[in-house]
Amino acid sequence: MWDRLKDQARNLQQSRGGQGAGGPSPAGPGAGGLGAAGQGHGARSGSGGGTKAQLVGLLKSQLASAKAELKSGAYRDASMAMCALVAAADGHVDPSERQRMESMIVDNDVLRNFPPEQLRQRFNRHVDRLTADFQAGRAEALQEIAKAAKKPAEARAVVQTGIVIAGADGHIDQSEQQAVREACAALGLSPAEFGM
Secondary structure, eight states, rough: OHHHHHHHHHHHHHHHHTTTSSOOTTOTTTTTOOGGGGGGGGGOOOOOOOEEEEEEHHHHHHHHGGGGGGOOOOHHHHHHHHHHHHHHSSOOOOOOHHHHHHHHHOTTGGGGSSSSHHHHHHHHHHHHHHHHOOOHHHHHHHHHGGGGGGSSHHHHHHHHHHHHHHHHSSOOOHHHHHHHHHHHHTTTOGGGTTTT
16 A cells, blocks of 8 residues: 555656656646645655655645545544644644644645634644643544544555644654554554555
């Protein structure tokens, strides 16, 4: 599966020059809507398609192409729990980090399916619980994430959303990768499918 993702990332990268060369996103490479996430894209240097920045770019495109199907409350709620889990992965969230994450969430093209205030409210509720009592907040966030398991496409989109948000600063640290792996376990998905 990872090899297939790398091949898709390589094909996507090659098709960026001539938009729409059979790539997974009809909306083009910037369709993910996360301005900061684009930082990792400039770092490509023919490294064979396996970098985290390329993975994030591929996942953004896949999410954008599935945008029309990602309108359920389960996806919205699980995605906000996922984003909060990623934000608090290292055990704390400072106010500037919270604000940056909120901006990335409301600017995300796929999450624009939902009113920004709904997203902020759900994200902040989970972050507040995670910062007050990390273990209890983590259990609650994972329980919310698990609700998306009923629809495999939505479950995958929740994980993809978490990776895109985690990789928005150009890298995904170990604690964020662990949060993604825990979400995968809650959803019954293999982390290897997402390069984790």
